[in-house]
Amino acid sequence: MTPEKRMRGAQALVQALENEGVDTIFGFPGGVAIPFYDALYDAKKLRHVLVRHEQGAAHAADGYARATGRVGVCTATSGPGATNLTTGIANAYLDSIPMVAITWQVRSDLIGTDAFQEADVTGITLPIVKHSYLVKNAADLPQVLHEAVYIASTGRPGPVVIDVPVDTALGEVEYSTPGKIDLPGYKPTMQPHIKQIKAAAKLINEAERPVLYIGGGAIASGAAAQILQLAELRRLPVATTFMGLGSFPETHELSMGMLGMHGTVTANYALHECDLIIAIGARFDDRVTGKLSAFAPHAKVIHADIDPAEVGKNIVPLVPIVGDAKSVAAGLVKELDGLEWSPERSAEWLARIADRKETYPMHYEDPADGSLAPQFVIEEIDRLTNHDAVVCTDVGQHQMWTTQYYTFTKPRQWISSGGLGTMGFGLPAAIGAKVARPEATVVNICGDGGFQMTMQEMATAVNYDVPVVTCILNNKYLGMVRQWQD
Numbered sequence: 001m002t003p004e005k006r007m008r009g010a011q012a013l014v015q016a017l018e019n020e021g022v023d024t025i026f027g028f029p030g031g032v033a034i035p036f037y038d039a040l041y042d043a044k045k046l047r048h049v050l051v052r053h054e055q056g057a058a059h060a061a062d063g064y065a066r067a068t069g070r071v072g073v074c075t076a077t078s079g080p081g082a083t084n085l086t087t088g089i090a091n092a093y094l095d096s097i098p099m100v101a102i103t104w105q106v107r108s109d110l111i112g113t114d115a116f117q118e119a120d121v122t123g124i125t126l127p128i129v130k131h132s133y134l135v136k137n138a139a140d141l142p143q144v145l146h147e148a149v150y151i152a153s154t155g156r157p158g159p160v161v162i163d164v165p166v167d168t169a170l171g172e173v174e175y176s177t178p179g180k181i182d183l184p185g186y187k188p189t190m191q192p193h194i195k196q197i198k199a200a201a202k203l204i205n206e207a208e209r210p211v212l213y214i215g216g217g218a219i220a221s222g223a224a225a226q227i228l229q230l231a232e233l234r235r236l237p238v239a240t241t242f243m244g245l246g247s248f249p250e251t252h253e254l255s256m257g258m259l260g261m262h263g264t265v266t267a268n269y270a271l272h273e274c275d276l277i278i279a280i281g282a283r284f285d286d287r288v289t290g291k292l293s294a295f296a297p298h299a300k301v302i303h304a305d306i307d308p309a310e311v312g313k314n315i316v317p318l319v320p321i322v323g324d325a326k327s328v329a330a331g332l333v334k335e336l337d338g339l340e341w342s343p344e345r346s347a348e349w350l351a352r353i354a355d356r357k358e359t360y361p362m363h364y365e366d367p368a369d370g371s372l373a374p375q376f377v378i379e380e381i382d383r384l385t386n387h388d389a390v391v392c393t394d395v396g397q398h399q400m401w402t403t404q405y406y407t408f409t410k411p412r413q414w415i416s417s418g419g420l421g422t423m424g425f426g427l428p429a430a431i432g433a434k435v436a437r438p439e440a441t442v443v444n445i446c447g448d449g450g451f452q453m454t455m456q457e458m459a460t461a462v463n464y465d466v467p468v469v470t471c472i473l474n475n476k477y478l479g480m481v482r483q484w485q486d
Helices: 009-019 031-040 054-068 080-094 138-153 166-170 194-206 216-221 224-234 265-273 325-336 343-359 374-385 397-405 426-436 448-463 479-485
Strands: 002-008 024-028 047-050 072-076 099-105 131-134 159-165 172-177 210-214 238-240 255-258 276-280 300-305 319-322 390-393 442-447 469-473
Touching: 002 009, 009 031, 009 138, 009 166, 009 172, 024 054, 024 426, 031 072, 031 099, 031 166, 047 448, 054 072, 054 080, 054 099, 054 426, 054 448, 072 080, 080 099, 080 159, 099 138, 099 166, 131 138, 138 159, 138 166, 138 172, 159 166, 194 276, 194 300, 194 319, 194 325, 210 224, 210 265, 216 224, 216 325, 224 325, 238 265, 255 265, 255 397, 265 343, 276 325, 300 325, 374 397, 374 442, 374 469, 390 397, 390 426, 397 442, 397 469, 397 479, 426 442, 426 448, 426 469, 442 448, 448 469
Parallel strands: 024 047, 024 072, 072 099, 099 159, 131 159, 210 238, 210 276, 238 255, 276 300, 300 319, 390 442, 442 469
Antiparallel strands: 002 172
């Protein structure tokens, strides 16, 4: 470590953020957050974006992270400020998004006394974070921040909370540039075991009706190129999850589109009829499997995931593989490349899939009253942006129509709330994505219900000149809820 100079805890935190390469923080101030906001005046590389509600800060940091792969950072004051972040933290947790949420807390000596605007933030967020800190010593702040960024962004990504009492922010610290982060109890397995890779490659080589089932882990690990190589090497038809959209180009002949409850006929029939599932970076979510006992009844399963807790949780695989999706796909390519294989083995299977794609395309009927079909609107957005926009959505019918009628061709194009299904996510996430990637066309496709939950963030977009395109599909209902009721 290299000592630099003595400073306040809040200043050290700003310094640590800048040293981690963080260029943007989304937040909303409050009483005990003032020392941090004072420190921001002297920040040279860190931009603060003032949102209009703390939930917007968390979703904007989430959108920033999804659009770039870098850690998104948000901040809020104690009590209600921090609790307003929790929806966004939970959203990031369920979708495995790297985020650091810095919350400010009442003085250390007042914690536990029900002081004004006190809330047990680490307790409240315990089930929805990868890790959390309550920092009572100013000297610990820089190291904690560096650890938090490391934990959030490595292994299976996720949100980390740092709760800072105001006296910690005001305390003096001698800031030092940290060395390599070494956390003895935290060693994610990145490289898969070669024995498991060999076993998986053998099954792939022998399969007649294989399906490559790709989830959000492929996006998180940057595995798109390796997935494409693997699919083309053994002519594997590819189905992606909601979170995996963009990991494999939907313009490719081997793409079957999204599978599951709102997926394509082709992908769902293929999963039901296949003799081998190669699941990479996916978790066999209930929206994909439906009734577990009836899911893929003829298939052997290879399940690769960086989180060992996910492997075998819902479906017991014949070959479990713990490792990073990029390393797994690359390992399979290397192993398969040395094995003899005949394309004739799966020719009949691919012909059946091609026939299904032609027979059962996505389709819709134009409304009888002459209004625009929402699917048509999304197709037009797809055409006008040439499949190249960063597409954010809120949650509901419009979200599912976007998965079906927008053509995703590359990673980090698709930004939407998957696991939590958070209405109000779309607009602030789009702002975060556009701040992160100002050169990109960012389109927010939104329902009238979800838009009203965070529409105050339009002021943020105007204030900072963040030109996101918002398309509201207004049916005057909570469309998904009404559809289920009907």
